[in-house]
Amino acid sequence: MLTMDQKYRIKILHRFEAKSMRQIAKETGSDFKTVKKYLDMKDFNEAPPAKQTRSSKTDQYEEIVREWLEADLTAPRKQRHTAHRVFERLREAASSKGLDLDVSERAIRTLVARLRAEISQQDIAFLPLFHPMGEAQVDFGETTFVEKGIRYEGYHLAMTFPYSDAGYTQLFKGQNLECLMQGMKNIFEYIGGIPAVIWFDNMSTAVKSIKAHGEREVTDGFFRFMTHYCFQSNFCNPASGNEKGSVENFVGYSRRNFFVPVPEFEDLQTYNHSLLKICDRDLERQHYKKEERVLDLFVAERKAFAPLPQVSFDAYKYVLARTNNYGKATLATNHYSTAGHLANQNIWLKIGAHTVAILDKDMKAIVTHPRLYGKNKESMLWSPYLNLISKRPNALRYTEFFESLPEKSRNFMEHCDLDEKKKVVSFLADLTQEQSIEEALQSLEKLLQLGAQDSESLRAGYRYLTEPKFSEVKIKVSTKLPEVKEYRINWDGYMQLLEAAHESKANCSQSM
Structure with a gap:
């Protein structure tokens, strides 16, 4: 291969x-x-890692060895298991059953090393450069913005086309490989083509190292991105910003013209889409040297671009992680919730610029978090835990989820008995199959305001609000209706029967 x-x-x-x-x-x-x-080949996306089904003789001992090594964490350092001691204990256990240990000491050493690793994870003149049609330059710049009332010291990715002096930019909370690929992908798809050559500085997100004679060792993820879009990359010499002066200038230009005052918005991805349109309007200016509209030059330059690939690129990477006792996974010091049944389990993280998706060992999606930037932060999404809470309703009031409930919902939960609390939490768990947890809580609050008093009225009310209503059928009635005579009931015959029955009953009584 x-x-x-x-x-x-x-x-x-x-x-x-x-x-x-x-x-x-x-x-x-x-x-x-x-x-x-x-x-x-049209698709160079990274395939999701295949589930490993290869078995080992040491698999049967993994659980007990993990238990010993985790117990070592509370033991004195000099009284912890060595790999040899683990092997000896396993051999003694087999011997006590009249059996021989069926694995070698080397295999046990390999097992111990793997388990320990998993447990521990808890002054030269500048030369003017010529830029032909179809070349681009890319760089990041620091930018402050506010999303949902939270201030971020983020970055904007800038891509310029020196021939026409056109430029586009996208905002991100970081400047990692996923942000680089997502920003470039957004711009490629918006302008409808791929430049033949793109210039970069020696950003660590794309370059592993600089070899002899200036060759670059590119990261595997960026190589995949380059191959998928089939463009050539040129990397500037160290400390030679003039080699990509177009994008260096645009980083400052876009910060002063697009991000003053500090932009405030509710959703970063939605804002990024509108930002591309802002960049379109900027193309109406005159070129600083060619005395033509930048837009006209860019329209001509786009003819030199290659078409977009038939398959869209997934700007993600997959990372294997292990959850802790609370079912939380760690990525770069930040913690993400998974689900109640995934404590101390191997899972996959599908990491993008804006999201981190939790996948189980079979690559089935569990929950998707907003990606955290910074250190020692936590994202807790409660929807996968609601089924677990419904089975242990007494634990509800001691969770952060309970404290985050609106006051009306919290008071309602407190006055529910144990069985009713189970049913209400189960109702919320069902809602999260159709809605986000925020929307489910809004639905609960609305139903309580409408007068719902228990789980049955909550479910009935929700069906009333969400299921389609049948429109009333209006029947046209003619104004010329036939005259109908009043019908009067004659009760005489009925009364005669009652009187006869009464007399008959009286006669029977006297004869007795």
Whole structure:
């Protein structure tokens, strides 16, 4: 299987040097069918990690060994298990049952090392540069903004096209690889094309190291992004900002013109979409040198762009993590809730610029958090825990979830008996299958205001509010109705029968 840089070279030789598949096969030493396969490939997204099903002889001992090692955390340092002592205890346990231990000491050492790792995770003149059509430059700049009333010291990613002097920008809370890829993807899709060459500085999100003769070792995730969109990357020499002076200028220009006063909004992704339109309006200015509208120059330059790939790129990475006793996973010192049944379990984190999705070991989505930026923060989403709380309703009032309830909902819960509390929390858990937890709590509050008094009236009220209403059928009645005579009931016959029955009953009584 070819490495990502080999796949990238095949694409570049074909697109930029117009070499045939046979020429590429000969030059790269790859099979013709392999070259054809990667030239035809349209999707270079990273596949979700496959579930590992390979078993090991040590699997049967993992639980007991983990128990010993976790117990060591409270033992004196000099009285903790060594890998050899673990092996000896396992052998003694097998011997007591008249059996031989069926694994080697080396295998146990490997198991102990893996489990310990999991447990511990708890002055040169500048030269004027020529920029042809179809080239771009990318950089980050620091920017302050306010989302939902919270102030962030964030960043804006800027992409400029030096030939036309067009520029676009996107706001982010960080400047990691996911932010870089998401911002570039947003701009690519908005302008409808891919530049042939893009200039970067030596940002650590894209460059692992600078080798001899100026070669760069690019991170695997960024290599995948480059290969998917099939553009060439040029990295500036260290401390040579003039080599990408266009974007350096635009970083400051956009901060002064787009982000003054400090922007305030409710949702960052929605704001980023409107920000692209703000950048469109900026193209109406005159080019600083060519005395033409930037918009006209950019329309001409876009003809040099490659079309978008048929498959959209997923700007995410997958990271394996292990939850703690409370079912929380850690990413870069920040903690994310999972679900009540996932305590001390291996899970996958699907990490994007704006979100962190929790996936179980079978890659099934559990819950999606907003991504946290900063240190030692926590995101707690209660919806996956509601079913667990419904089984242990006495624990409800001691949770942060209970304290976060609106006053009316909290008072209602406090006055419910144990069985009714179970039913109400179960009702909330059902609501979160259709709504966010915030929307579910708003529905609860509205139903209580309408007079709901128990779980049954909550469910009935919710159905009334959400299920479709049948419109009243209006029947047209003619104004010329036939005259109907009044009908009077004659009770004489009925009364005669009653009198006869009464006389008959009286006669029977006398005869007796």
